[in-house]
Amino acid sequence: MTPTQDATAAAESAPLPKAERAKLLDLQRIAPTREERLFLVLSIFIGVISGLLVVAFRSAYEWIKILALGSAPHPGQYRLMYMPALVGLVVAALVVWLFPGARGSGVNQTKAALYVYNGYISFKTVIGKFITAALAIGSGQSLGPEDPSLQIGAGVASMIARRLRMSRQRLRMFAPIGAAAGLAAAFNAPISAILFVIEEVIGSWSAAVLGSVVLAAISSEVVARLFWGSEPMFHVPPVELRDPRELLAYAVLGVTGGFLAVIFSKALGYLRPVMRNLPRWTHFVQPAIAGLMVGAIGFFGFPQVMGPGYTVIDQALHAEFTWKILLALALLKMLATALSFSSGTPGGMFAPTLFIGAMLGGAVGTFEHHFFPHxxxxxxxxxxxxxxxxxxxxxxxxxxxxxxxxxxxxNSSIILPVVLANTIAYLISRSLQPTPIFEVFTHQDGLELPSMEEQREEVHLHIEDALHPVDVPVLRGSDSLSRASERMNEMGVKVVLVQMWDRTWYALTRDELTGMEALQKAETAIERAVGKDRIPPLYPDLPLDSALPYFSRWPVLPVQNRASRGTLEGILTQSDVLERYEQN
Structure with missing residues (x-):
């Protein structure tokens, strides 16, 4: 080894100063591990693959639509009835015999993969979802492509994670990452996809999960825009809120939408189990019968309800229908979607929900303009x-x-009416239909998945809810062991709180004190006699369950003021915590 190499090795092996060593430990603690870096890179890869699959999925169902229904379906065409029925027979056979996992929308299946099956979604299910949903949507069933795209993305992510032999925890988290990627590409809305996965699939998030979900959603959206362009899905005329009194009209829309959402939910909640409980042989014809009935709606005057209906939504946004036609389309779309979805035909609820909402909003707006021209x-x-x-x-x-x-x-100028009307509709729906529709489907399928809405609304207890005033002696670290013994005897307690020179706290028990007095002089300062461990700082706003791990070591926990270190707000015992949970 050369002298230079000797010096370098010596420098590298030389002990670092304490401050630099602490910085190095901090960097090691916050720096991502190799598996975490791989996790982030794979998120981008999953986003790209999911984006390509969603592009292919959309092209497939649009191509099938042209073949089955023609480029411009209109009332009176017999193909509007017989094509959905014939394709429904094919879809039913595929679902029953080959792809049972493709049944349904895909949202609950992805949640089940996360919470029940450790993130496992078979690639067979992905293939089945792609084929059957494309056939169903393309043939005119009143369903949307967004939910299937979500499951396709989740399935691809699951397959990649299994191939790379990721840990069980990582495998579980890949499903929602792929779900966000698939939904972002199908929706052309990455932020909404991220929020939906957090609100409905995950329920909570960490920085690592959020980063991966964002990377996957953005990368899939970039791929989708390479094929479809960067224009928004709908072209909306300029929107301006000039008169604040018009918010009342939007509030009426919120009330109407809330009640209609409840009716739609209850209809699906009733019809779906009825059709599922019919004899098994009927499952081979239910999608065909549903397709025939949806096609009949189109044949006799309203072909707009067939398929996702994006073009019709755009027409409603440009006021191309009368309010009576808009209301009829909303109600008929509800009927058609209930029939298609309850029959077990693979497809999603996103597009029909947007369709019904757009028709309802247009009807209310047109009606109000007619009777209130101001x-x-x-x-x-x-x-x-x-x-x-x-x-x-x-x-x-x-x-x-x-x-x-x-x-x-x-268009961001519509934000105030949207927030007002959405809040009203949400509150009405939640009060009249306590169980969300996806949770209803979960229970019907015999699963017990966590309710994300309940988690959002759950009241969390904090330390301030259980603490009580200080009722034990409080000493300083410089006080003697004999002083601690005197104070215990005076107040008849088995523990004292000791504040050290650096304002940290120690709980000294009677047993500890007895052992110290046997080995040390009575005049010895408490801070010299005790060990180096200290009670971790606790504050009133922390979750109550965060205190539980410390009771195995400390019988009493001091709760400090955040604005004044070392100042006590109260104390907490294990019995306080348990009693508070019993009350809750």
Whole structure:
């Protein structure tokens, strides 16, 4: 070894100063591990693959639509009835015999993969979802592509994680990452996709999970925009709120949407188990019968209800229908979607929900303009707000519903009416239908998945809810052991709190004190006699359960003031915590 190498090795092996050593430990603690770095890189890769699959999925169902229904379906075409029925037979056979996991929307299946099956979604299910949903949506079933895209993305992520032999915890978290990627590409709305996955699938998040979800959603959206462009999904006329009194009209829309969302939820909640409990042989014909009935609605005058209906939504945003036609389309779309979804046909609820909301909003806006001409808001504005209203009331994701409207329209001037109407619809729906629709489907499927709405609304206890005034002696670290013994005897307690020179706290018990007095002089300062461990700082606003791990070491926990270190707000014992939980 050369002298230079010797010096370098010596420098590298030389002990670091204490401050630099602490900084190095901090960097090691916050720096991502190799698995975490791989996790982030894979999130981008999953986003790209999911984006490509969603692009292919959309192209597939649009191509099938042209083949099955023609480029411009109109009433009186017999293919509107027989094509959905024929394709329904094919879809039913595929679902029953080959792809049972493809049944349903895909949202609950992804949640089940996360909470029940350790993130496992078979690639067979991904293939089945792609094929059957494309056939169903393309043939005119009243369903949407967003939920299937979510499950396709989650399935791809699950497969990649299994191939790389990721840990069980990572495997579970890959499913929602892929879900966000698939939904972002299908929705052309990455922020809404991220929020929906957090609100409905995960329920909570950490910085690492959020970063991965964001990377996957953005990368899939970039891929989708390479094919479809960066324009928003809907082109909305300029929206302006000139008169604050018009908020009352939007409030009426919120009330109407809240009640309609409840009716829609109860209809699905009733019809779906009825059809599922019919004899098994009927499962081979239910999608066909549903397709025939949806096709009949189109044949006899309203082909707009067939398929996702994005073009019809855009027409409603530009006030191309009368209020009576808009109301009829909303009600018929509810009927058609209930039939298609309850029959077990693979497909999603997002697009139908937006469709119904847009028609309802347009109908309310047109009606109010007719009878209250002083209102200056456009019909398109009401249709746009209506989309968010039903999304908030039916799917029960209030935060997602607001951002979804903003992203899909590219218009931020509508934010105040959207927040007002969505909140009203959400509160009405929650009071009349306590169980969200996805949770209803979960119970019907025999699963017990966590309720994200209950988690959001759950009242969390904090330390301040259980602490009580200081009723034990408080000493300083410089006080002697004999002083501690005197104070214990005076107050008849078995523990004293000791504040050290650096304002940290120690709980000295009678047994500890007896052992110290046997080995040391009575005049010895407490801070010299005790060990180096200290009670971790606790504050009133911390979660109550955060105190539980410390009771195995400390019988009493001092609760400090955040603004004045060392100043006591009260104390906490294990019995205090348990009694507070019993009361709750």
């Amino acid at each position: 209102l200056v808001g456009t019909v398109g504005a009401y249709a746009l707000v209506g989309m968010g209203v039903l999304f908030a009331g039916f799917l029960r994701v209030p935060l997602t519903s607001v951002f979804m409207v903003l992203e899909l329209s590219g």
